[in-house]
Amino acid sequence: MKTQNLMSFRLVVVVGLASIGLCAVYGTIQDVPSVKWDFIIVGGGTAGSVLASRLTENPNFNVLVIEAGPTNEGVKESIIPGLVSRAASSRYDWNFTTVPQQGLNGHSITLERGHILGGSSSVNGMVYTRGPASDYDRLARVSGDSGWSWNNIRLYLKKNEKLEPPADNHDVEGEFDPTVHSSTGKVAVTLPNNLSPAIDIATVQASKELGGNFRFNLDMNSGRPLGLGWLQSTVGHDGTRSSSATSYLDIKTKARTNLHIVTDTFVTRVLKTSGTKGLTIRSVEIRSPNTSDTVILTASKEVILAGGSIGTPHILLHSGIGDQSDLKALNIELTLHNPSVGKNLTDHPLIFVAFSLAPGSIDLGPWENLDNDPTLQAQALALWNKNRTGPYVEYAPTHHIAWLRLPDNSSIIKQFGDPSSSRESGHIEIIHGMFEGTYTASPILVSPASRGSLTIGSNNPFDNPLIDPGYYTSSFDILAIREGIKNAIKFSEAPVWKNIITGLVGPLANASTDAEIDAAIRNNTRSALHPVGTAAMSPKNASWGVVDPDLLVKHVSGLRIVDASILVPVYMIAERAADMIKSKWHD
Numbered sequence: 001m002k003t004q005n006l007m008s009f010r011l012v013v014v015v016g017l018a019s020i021g022l023c024a025v026y027g028t029i030q031d032v033p034s035v036k037w038d039f040i041i042v043g044g045g046t047a048g049s050v051l052a053s054r055l056t057e058n059p060n061f062n063v064l065v066i067e068a069g070p071t072n073e074g075v076k077e078s079i080i081p082g083l084v085s086r087a088a089s090s091r092y093d094w095n096f097t098t099v100p101q102q103g104l105n106g107h108s109i110t111l112e113r114g115h116i117l118g119g120s121s122s123v124n125g126m127v128y129t130r131g132p133a134s135d136y137d138r139l140a141r142v143s144g145d146s147g148w149s150w151n152n153i154r155l156y157l158k159k160n161e162k163l164e165p166p167a168d169n170h171d172v173e174g175e176f177d178p179t180v181h182s183s184t185g186k187v188a189v190t191l192p193n194n195l196s197p198a199i200d201i202a203t204v205q206a207s208k209e210l211g212g213n214f215r216f217n218l219d220m221n222s223g224r225p226l227g228l229g230w231l232q233s234t235v236g237h238d239g240t241r242s243s244s245a246t247s248y249l250d251i252k253t254k255a256r257t258n259l260h261i262v263t264d265t266f267v268t269r270v271l272k273t274s275g276t277k278g279l280t281i282r283s284v285e286i287r288s289p290n291t292s293d294t295v296i297l298t299a300s301k302e303v304i305l306a307g308g309s310i311g312t313p314h315i316l317l318h319s320g321i322g323d324q325s326d327l328k329a330l331n332i333e334l335t336l337h338n339p340s341v342g343k344n345l346t347d348h349p350l351i352f353v354a355f356s357l358a359p360g361s362i363d364l365g366p367w368e369n370l371d372n373d374p375t376l377q378a379q380a381l382a383l384w385n386k387n388r389t390g391p392y393v394e395y396a397p398t399h400h401i402a403w404l405r406l407p408d409n410s411s412i413i414k415q416f417g418d419p420s421s422s423r424e425s426g427h428i429e430i431i432h433g434m435f436e437g438t439y440t441a442s443p444i445l446v447s448p449a450s451r452g453s454l455t456i457g458s459n460n461p462f463d464n465p466l467i468d469p470g471y472y473t474s475s476f477d478i479l480a481i482r483e484g485i486k487n488a489i490k491f492s493e494a495p496v497w498k499n500i501i502t503g504l505v506g507p508l509a510n511a512s513t514d515a516e517i518d519a520a521i522r523n524n525t526r527s528a529l530h531p532v533g534t535a536a537m538s539p540k541n542a543s544w545g546v547v548d549p550d551l552l553v554k555h556v557s558g559l560r561i562v563d564a565s566i567l568v569p570v571y572m573i574a575e576r577a578a579d580m581i582k583s584k585w586h587d
């Protein structure tokens with residue numbers, strides 16, 4: 001294992017993990033003992049860690065997890081919620097950017113992905129959202145597997161979630177519905193802390209004043225998200241991030257002698273397994289960019305790709321699984337022609353909408369200038385180190401989320417149809433709260449009609465893939481996010497904000513016509529960092545898609561995909577996948 005720079009503020013529990021982790025966590029493939037692997041999991045990210053934990057509950061399964069990034073242990077940017085923005089463009093980020101986007105005036109934008117044990121769950125914004133029940137029901141319908149329906153997957157949400165009191169222990173009555181939560185799962189979930197109460201009170205007041213799209217919703221994780229409610233975050237009562245690595249790869253799990261994890265190790269390809277009938281893929285190739293060393297490992301049962309929505313199709317394409325003419329053009333030997341690999345990439349665009357506040361008009365609390373004041377930042381860190389309180393127990397003081405729809409009679413829906421799964425599902429998500437000294441109500445388009453693709457530009461697996469989310473290539477999307485902005489502005493005009501909010505700031509400040517708003521959108525869109533769909537699930541006999549509803553790769557034996565390449569709610573997918581795999585293989 002690589003020597004970590006032991007920071008003075010490391011948690012006792014983290015030190016404990018590190019020492020026990022030595023039994024089963026290796027920093028190089030050369031140190032991994034030679035064992036008969038039942039399962040090899042590629043990517044120790046959000047889904048990979050769930051699978052590692054659940055599969056090794058069966059003591060007969062030997063599991064190897066191969067993770068490209070370093071360990072999460074002792075990484076302060078990951079552990080301390082308030083420091084996560086420092087993980088972007090660091091060694092914990094794959095540093096991907098999109099190809100120039102036609103819909104964004106030719107700009108490329110960054111697309112962070114976790115390069116660390118725990119994957120993106122070790123560096124994400126920690127917003128805990130399940131989405132609408134109708135999304136799951138639509139998936140069940142489209143895939144032909146009723147096991148993906150809301151009623152069936154609730155079991156897995158329950159196995160995943162561990163609701164805890166917030167770090168500041170304030171009374172959370174009225175901020176959520178306890179009946180839709182679980183306190184028996186793995187990943188800690190908490191409500192926000194009372195850091196700037198006046199802003200929270202005003203936000204809820206605005207919701208009550210406006211009703212309609214902004215009506216108060218006691219719990220947006222009930223399966224019916226519409227309206228404005230309190231944020232829920234994957235942060236523990238102890239004020240630290242709860243990632244799939246901290247929650248599923250806990251001390252108990254890591255002490256299992258049947259689980260082995262190797263970090264800092266990049267899988268280049270999956271390979272046909274020799275001596276098998278038909279197309280069987282149960283082998284992985286590990287190469288170093290600088291040496292000719294190649295290691296090939298074979299699982300006796302399955303190789304499970306959990307490299308995420310970028311990493312997994314990247315591996316498939318370099319393995320010759322993709323569109324045959326694209327592969328031929330790159331001199332990659334064809335393993336399996338499947339033109340769906342990497343196609344239909346779908347992401348959620350986001351635009352910051354910020355409002356200035358009249359100085360002194362509302363009490364912003366003692367941390368008002370945190371973002372710009374190094375002295376406050378030092379105090380915040382000291383407080384977090386002392387007793388896990390203060391502003392660093394959360395990502396940012398954005399404490400509410402609204403999910404809203406275009407009206408039923410909207411001309412946009414009349415013209416383009418409705419891409420959402422039902423009238424209980426949002427088109428737009430708005431993130432509300434303080435950010436860098438402004439009040440923000442930033443829309444994310446969560447029902448995009450645009451589709452892009454992930455391709456590769458060379459046959460060198462160490463080159464980054466070409467990521468094209470195709471933002472705003474469907475007109476529905478720009479029109480819908482424009483409505484999101486107009487809703488955000490309407491929110492800022494609620495009576496409670498009179499004398500407090502003084503107006504828009506930033507790129508939208510001077511945009512008044514629709515054309516000006518659209519121009520500002522195209523110049524300032526970012527990714528909400530939810531790329532999905534690059535190895536889509538489809539019905540068993542469909543002519544398109546990459547995996548069957550049981551997540552096995554079509555026309556291949558031995559290879560399964562479990563991550564956001566399939567769809568968004570990764571913890572649920574991974575929990576159900578673990579059950580499917582355990583019921584298929586008994587010993």
Ligand SMILES: Cc1cc2nc3c(=O)[nH]c(=O)nc-3n(C[C@H](O)[C@H](O)[C@H](O)COP(=O)(O)OP(=O)(O)OC[C@H]3O[C@@H](n4cnc5c(N)ncnc54)[C@H](O)[C@@H]3O)c2cc1C
Binds near residue numbers: 043046
């Ligand atoms: C900065 C950021 C903020 C986000 N905010 C939120 C949020 O607030 N709420 C929310 O619900 N979602 C959020 N998301 C999205 C969410 O975190 C992801 O959708 C989810 O974690 C993806 O899980 P995954 O298992 O598919 O992939 P990941 O968790 O990314 O795991 C993939 C793993 O595979 C490894 N890997 C990839 N290729 C290889 C290879 N060739 N060899 C070996 N290992 C490999 C990677 O290093 C990584 O550890 C955010 C994402 C990011 C990056």
Ligand SMILES: *[C@@H]1O[C@H](CO)[C@@H](O)[C@H](O)[C@H]1NC(C)=O
Binds near residue numbers: 089091092
């Ligand atoms: C991402 O970029 C940063 C800054 O250039 C670099 O330090 C880091 O190592 C890069 N990440 C990876 C995984 O290479």
Ligand SMILES: *[C@@H]1O[C@H](CO)[C@@H](O)[C@H](O)[C@H]1NC(C)=O
Binds near residue numbers: 288289
């Ligand atoms: C490979 O070599 C490059 C440049 O020569 C260097 O930056 C990189 O760190 C090396 N990678 C490994 C894994 O040794």
Ligand SMILES: *[C@@H]1O[C@H](CO)[C@@H](O)[C@H](O)[C@H]1NC(C)=O
Binds near residue numbers: 339340341343344544
């Ligand atoms: C993209 O997805 C649609 C269904 O949403 C499907 O009909 C189509 O075939 C997919 N395209 C590819 C190339 O897989």
Ligand SMILES: *[C@@H]1O[C@H](CO)[C@@H](O)[C@H](O)[C@H]1NC(C)=O
Binds near residue numbers: 386387389
């Ligand atoms: C944490 O420490 C601060 C500063 O000493 C103190 O004000 C606060 O009450 C403490 N909180 C808890 C929960 O112990």
Ligand SMILES: *[C@@H]1O[C@H](CO)[C@@H](O)[C@H](O)[C@H]1NC(C)=O
Binds near residue numbers: 409
């Ligand atoms: C949609 O319905 C609302 C309320 O019934 C009405 O005020 C609005 O004008 C209608 N809009 C369109 C485009 O028909």
Ligand SMILES: *[C@@H]1O[C@H](CO)[C@@H](O)[C@H](O)[C@H]1NC(C)=O
Binds near residue numbers: 505506507508510
């Ligand atoms: C908006 O217009 C005003 C006045 O013309 C100008 O001072 C300001 O810089 C503009 N703001 C932006 C974000 O372009």
Ligand SMILES: *[C@@H]1O[C@H](CO)[C@@H](O)[C@H](O)[C@H]1NC(C)=O
Binds near residue numbers: 523
């Ligand atoms: C968009 O960005 C370009 C530079 O990339 C700039 O010239 C243009 O004025 C910007 N437009 C708006 C509306 O911000």
Ligand SMILES: *[C@@H]1O[C@H](CO)[C@@H](O)[C@H](O)[C@H]1NC(C)=O
Binds near residue numbers: 540541
């Ligand atoms: C798929 O096709 C096979 C034969 O072509 C058939 O036996 C099977 O029932 C079909 N399965 C589904 C789910 O339609």
